[in-house]
Amino acid sequence: MKNAFIFPGQASQYIGMGKDLYENISNASDFVNRTTEIIGLDLKTYCFYGSENDLKQTNITQPAIFVHSIAVRGILKEKGIYPDAVAGHSLGEYSALVAAGSLSYDDGLRLVKRRGELMQEAGEKFPGTMAAIIGLEKAQIYELCEQVKEYGICQPANFNSPGQVAISGERPAVLKAIEIARTMGARKAVELEVSGAFHSPLMGYAQDGLREALEITEFQDAEIPVFMNVHAQPVQHKDDIRQLLYDQLTLPVLWEELVQNMIQSGISRFYEVGPGKVLTGLLKRIDKSVSCQEIGTIDAILQIEQEVA
Secondary structure, three states, rough: OOOEEEEEEOOOOOOOOOOHHHHHHHHHHHHHHHHHHHHHHOOHHHHOOOOOHOOOOOHHHHHHHHHHHHHHHHHHOOOOOOOOOOEOOOOOOHHHHHHHOOOOOOHHHHHHHHHHHHHHHHHHHHEEEEEEEEEHHHHHEEEEEEEEHHOOOOEEEEEEOOEEEEEEEEEHHHHHHHHHHHHHHOEEEEEEOOOOOOHHHHHHHHHHHHHHHHHOOOOOOOOOOOEEOOOOOOOOOOOHHHEEEEEEEOOEEEEEHHHHHHHOOOOOEEEEEEEOOHHHHHHHHHHHOOOEEOOOOOOHHHHHHHOOO
16 A cells, blocks of 8 residues: 655644644654744744734744644654655645655755745735635636636636635636636635735746745755646656746646546555645545545544554
């Protein structure tokens, strides 16, 4: 049976995330403490005791989720649990690359910090929004975005699972798309509470800055296949990885197709490594025949340890 680690992106954060790991596992506390040394961010304050409003700021959320995910991956590694392939949803792609040996933890953390800062700035300089559209087919989503072009930029941002898509762009266009989606038969069409129009051309400013950071970062060829968001295919060559991370900021996340491709490659058991269980829920809607277990707490780690034993 082949295993895969999948790593969550934004919207998986919650106050108290990682506190049980920090207090009980030295490996996890080391990761959190090193974060302050490497990028000057006190995650204990934001994650354990802070406000939800602060934690959901992009420049805080991204390093927080990354560190939590890599701390859990480190614990699994110590227990002899390894993946045959990895993937990550948007931000989670950076966690996946560390797990695959393409990025060091320190370099990955610096990149994630810079990415979060740039996306936060892009959202302020080029305001936009996103919306969740439930119940329309992929072709209908593209048709919907085409219909609102006169109102501004609007494109698919995340194909998460069958009938569950996020769109992104300028607010007038996205709000019009919500209105039209309801007339097209969408079961739900609602604006999301986000700080920017992620995975749209409005992230072009962030993309320019990220290119500089990517170019000075040392990548290695991945030791195992990394299924990437942009084209949903497995990649291992370091130059391809660097380019796809750049492209990812303004292109849709093809998560549904990516997971289907992982399953077709022989993966039958998934572990969601990091905070929350967003990806576990998506996987159940994509293919109920495969298993997925979220691992982000002490209890979950103890459970998987017993299963492996």
